[in-house]
Amino acid sequence: MDNDMAGSGTVNERAPDGDRSFEAVRDRLDMSLREAMTTQRSVRRVLSDDVDDDIVVACIELALKAPTGSNGQNWEFVVVRDPRVKGELAAQYRKAWRVYGGIGERVTAGDEAMARIIRAVDWQVSHFEEVPVVVVACLSGPGRFVPASVGQSTHYGSVYPSVQNLLLAARSVGLGASLVTLPLWNQCSARRILGLPLSVQPVCAVALGWPRGGTAPPGAGRWAMWCTWTATDGGTGVTAGPCSAEPVLVD
Ligand SMILES: Cc1cc2nc3c(=O)[nH]c(=O)nc-3n(C[C@H](O)[C@H](O)[C@H](O)COP(=O)(O)O)c2cc1C
DSSP: OOGGGTTOOOOOTTSOSSOOSHHHHGGGGGSOHHHHHHHOOOOOOBOOSOOOHHHHHHHHHHHTTSOOGGGOOOEEEEEEOOHHHHHHHHHHHHHHHHHHHHHHHHHTTTOHHHHHHHHHHHHHHHHGGGOSEEEEEEEESSGGGOOSHHHHHHHHTTTHHHHHHHHHHHHHHTOEEEEEOGGGSSHHHHHHHHTOOTTEEEEEEEEEEOBSSOOOOOOOSOOOSEEEEEOTTSOEEEEESOOOSSOOOOO
16 A cells, blocks of 8 residues: 555555546546545555546646636646656656655654655655656746746746646546656756746646555645634634634635
8 A cells, every 4th residue: 555545444446447448437527526625645656557648638628727817827738658758857856855855854753644755755756757647737928037926926826726626636537646846846957858948837747647555545634723714794713723624614
């Protein structure tokens, strides 16, 4: 079982046996939003088995339903399957992980949950070229040169909602998916590896494949330090601690 899934002990419903064609998994896209959102986790240990192009396209089509700043829709999704390109991204990932992973191990020493994540990232870093599909989410245009923080926020915020949609769609069809940025840490190299023009910025990537292990438990230990809302009568409510497991109606 995947280390970042340890403890679930549940049936491996993420990796349908036998037929993994789009036709076989298409209906899974109708999974309830709540189920997809509460069970979507980073699944890094995936099989090298192929993933049907139609499944990847269906997930990206749902990614494109997301909002963008000024409705710019200035996203570009680069689907990487070429082993040479994945190999070069893997080399970048290894370089970044040697530094970042080393720091992470020292800072989180004694924390078993973090140790599990680090072991899973270790696995992904050493097998990245075997991941069947890597979708690189990019932004085009000059937005990254806008100095104001709200401009930067709008620029990068124009890709992450779509990436979250992609992760949820992947979760629903049963694919393992993980959001990664470290393979792109060197933007110049990433652009060269992917053959992107200067006007297109690779922002993050989603590694996709059929999972090796069981289902991941719902995201645990998610705390909102502060939940605030404005009440209908104009007053302000503030609460500290974990958000309710039930949806909270925010007026
Ligand atoms: C902006 C961003 C960048 C991330 N980059 C990486 C990465 O390079 N490698 C990796 O293994 N995980 C990466 N992650 C995934 C987080 O480590 C992961 O979401 C977190 O540990 C929570 O685990 P979960 O997704 O299983 O709930 C990234 C997540 C975000 C939001």
